[in-house]
Amino acid sequence: MNPTSDDELRAQFEALRHEDLGRAPDFGDVLHRTRSPERHHRRQLDPLWIAAAAVIVLAAGIVVREGLQRSADRAAKSASLDEGATSISRWRSPTASLLRTSGSGVLAPPRILSSILDGASNAAVQH
Amino acid sequence: MERAELERELEILHTECWGWALACCRRDSELAEDALQSAYLRVLSGRARFDGRSSVRTWVFGVIRVTAMEEQRHRRSWTIRKARLETTIHVEDPSARADANAESSEQSATLISAMARLSPRQKEVLQLVFYHGMTIEDAAKVMNISIGSARTHYERGKKALALTLADSRPR
Numbered sequence: 526m527n528p529t530s531d532d533e534l535r536a537q538f539e540a541l542r543h544e545d546l547g548r549a550p551d552f553g554d555v556l557h558r559t560r561s562p563e564r565h566h567r568r569q570l571d572p573l574w575i576a577a578a579a580v581i582v583l584a585a586g587i588v589v590r591e592g593l594q595r596s597a598d599r600a601a602k603s604a605s606l607d608e609g610a611t612s613i614s615r616w617r618s619p620t621a622s623l624l625r626t627s628g629s630g631v632l633a634p635p636r637i638l639s640s641i642l643d644g645a646s647n648a649a650v651q652h
Numbered sequence: 653m654e655r656a657e658l659e660r661e662l663e664i665l666h667t668e669c670w671g672w673a674l675a676c677c678r679r680d681s682e683l684a685e686d687a688l689q690s691a692y693l694r695v696l697s698g699r700a701r702f703d704g705r706s707s708v709r710t711w712v713f714g715v716i717r718v719t720a721m722e723e724q725r726h727r728r729s730w731t732i733r734k735a736r737l738e739t740t741i742h743v744e745d746p747s748a749r750a751d752a753n754a755e756s757s758e759q760s761a762t763l764i765s766a767m768a769r770l771s772p773r774q775k776e777v778l779q780l781v782f783y784h785g786m787t788i789e790d791a792a793k794v795m796n797i798s799i800g801s802a803r804t805h806y807e808r809g810k811k812a813l814a815l816t817l818a819d820s821r822p823r
Contacts, residue, residue, distance in 0.1 A: 530814075534782055534817075535782055537763045538763070540759055541764070544757065545674055546670065549666065549671075555670075555685055555692065556693075558689055
C-alpha cells in the first residue's frame, strides 16, 4: 500500500483545520470566561502537604529544643566540676594536727656536712 | 508592547491559537479554553514577555504550549485528588472525552486517531507545519528545540503518519 503523499496530508490537515476554526469560541468569551471547577480547586492546598509541612516544623522544633537542652546541661556540668576541684585543693585531713613534723620537714634532704664537722670539733675539745 | 496592542494581536491570532491550543490539549475543548485563557492572561499581564527574537505568532504559540502542559498537569492532579476524596476511584479517560467533543468528520477522525499514535514531539511539529503552515525553523522555536531535532521529529512523524493513514484506507 502506498504511503500518503505530502499533498494528501496537507489536504487532510486543511479539512481538520477548517472544522476546528469553524468551532472556535469568541475571543472575548475565552478571555473573560468563568473558570472551570478544576481551576478553582487547584489553588486549594492539599491537606497532605499541610500535614507534611506541620510534621517538618514540629520535628525542627524538637531538634532545636533538644540542642538547647543539651548545651544547658553541658554548661551546668562544667560548673559543678570546677567547684569540686576547688574543694579538693582546700581539703585537710582530720588527723593532720597529730603529726609532729610538718610534711616539708620529712621530705627535706639530711644535713650530712654539718654533722661531720660537729663530730671533729667535739674530739679536739676532749684532747 | 502595550497591553492594548497585545490584545489586538491576540484577537487577530485567536482562531489560529484555538487550533494550536486544541492540539496541545489532546483535543479536549474545555481544557483548551482554560489553557488559552491562562495563556492570554499571562501575555496581557506581562508575565510572559515578547523579546522580539521571533514573530508574535511563534512567541504566543510557545506560551500556549507551556500553559497547556501546566493546565494538563493541574487537571491530572485535581482529578486524582477528587477521586481520592470521593473514595470511589473514577479517573476520566481524556481521549474518550475528546472523542465526544470532537464531532469531526470521518476523515478528520482518522487523522486524529493516526496522530494520537505519534510521539508528542512528532505530533507537535506536524501540527505546526501542516496545520498552521509554519516552517520547521519556526516550529522548532515554538517547541523550544533545535532545528535539527525538529527536522528529525518531522521526518519520522510524517513517515509514521503517512503509513498509518495508508493502512487505515478502505481496501
